[in-house]
Amino acid sequence: MPALIVVPARFGSTRLPGKPLLAIAGRTLLERVVSVARTTAALVGDCEVVVATDDERIADHATAIGTEAVMTPDSCDSGSSRACLAAQTRAAKPELVINLQGDAPFVPPAVVAGLVHTLREGRADVATPVYRLDWARLDRLRAHKRTAPFSGTTCVRATDGRALWFSKTILPAIRDETRLREAGSFSPVWQHLGLYGYRMAALEWFAATAQGDYETIEGLEQLRFLEAGHTIATVEVEPPSHAMSGIDTPQDLKLAEETIARLGDPFAAH
Structure with missing residues (x-):
C-alpha cells in the first residue's frame, strides 16, 4: 500500500516568519523534520517524502537537502489541505498520506511509522497518536491550561x-479522583499528538468539505471527520x-535548543 509523507512548510508565519x-x-527546522520523514520512509517501505510549500525559498532549500518539493497555493487553509494538494500532484496517487507538520522536529520516526502500519493493517480512515497521562503530567496540563486554555x-x-x-x-471529568490516584499511577486522560495519517479518499473528502460545527467551536480539524461518521x-x-508540540515563536526556538542540550539531539539518531 503506497504511502506518501508530506511535510507542509509555509514561509508566512505571523509570529515567526520564515x-x-x-x-x-x-x-534548519525543515532539515530536521525531513530527517524524521526520511527515517520513517525507510522503516515502513514503499513510501516517498515531499515538501509542500508556498514559497520558492523553502522549495530551494528542500532541493538543497535532497528532498523533492512541490509548490502549493498560499490560500491553503490547513496543513491537511496542503498535504492533499501535494498528494494529488503525484503521477500515481498514494493510498496513504501522512501529514508531518513542518514545525514539529521532535516527533520520533517510530511514532510516524506506527500510523502507516495502523492504516495498512486496519480499516480506519484516519490514524493519530495519543499517550496516557500519569497523574503528574495531568497536574501539569491542568496548571498550564489556567494560563493557556486552548493549548x-x-x-x-x-x-x-x-x-x-x-x-x-x-476529558473525561474524573469522579472520585482521590481513589483513582491511590489505585494506580496513570490517570484516565489521554493527550493527543497533532500528527495524522489518512487514507487518500478520506483526505480528499476532508479537503472538499466545509468545517463542521464542533470543529469551528473547538478549533480541531479532526472533529470534521468524527462529526461526519468517519x-x-x-x-x-x-x-x-x-x-x-511545535515551533511557533522565537522563545520556542530557544527552548528547542535548550531541550537538545539537555536531552540530546534526535537528529543524530536519524
Whole structure:
C-alpha cells in the first residue's frame, strides 16, 4: 500500500516568519523534520517524502537537502489541505498520506511509522497518536491550561482504540479522583499528538468539505471527520521526551535548543 509523507512548510508565519529556514542547533527546522520523514520512509517501505510549500525559498532549500518539493497555493487553509494538494500532484496517487507538520522536529520516526502500519493493517480512515497521562503530567496540563486554555488536546477513546472525541477541555471529568490516584499511577486522560495519517479518499473528502460545527467551536480539524461518521484510529505511544508540540515563536526556538542540550539531539539518531 503506497504511502506518501508530506511535510507542509509555509514561509508566512505571523509570529515567526520564515521559520522552516531557521536553524536549531545548527540544522534548519525543515532539515530536521525531513530527517524524521526520511527515517520513517525507510522503516515502513514503499513510501516517498515531499515538501509542500508556498514559497520558492523553502522549495530551494528542500532541493538543497535532497528532498523533492512541490509548490502549493498560499490560500491553503490547513496543513491537511496542503498535504492533499501535494498528494494529488503525484503521477500515481498514494493510498496513504501522512501529514508531518513542518514545525514539529521532535516527533520520533517510530511514532510516524506506527500510523502507516495502523492504516495498512486496519480499516480506519484516519490514524493519530495519543499517550496516557500519569497523574503528574495531568497536574501539569491542568496548571498550564489556567494560563493557556486552548493549548493541549485530550482524547476520549473506545476500548478498541477508536477515537470517540477530541477536546481542548480535559476529558473525561474524573469522579472520585482521590481513589483513582491511590489505585494506580496513570490517570484516565489521554493527550493527543497533532500528527495524522489518512487514507487518500478520506483526505480528499476532508479537503472538499466545509468545517463542521464542533470543529469551528473547538478549533480541531479532526472533529470534521468524527462529526461526519468517519473512523479515527488512535495509536498509543510513549509520552514524548522532547515535550514540544511545535515551533511557533522565537522563545520556542530557544527552548528547542535548550531541550537538545539537555536531552540530546534526535537528529543524530536519524
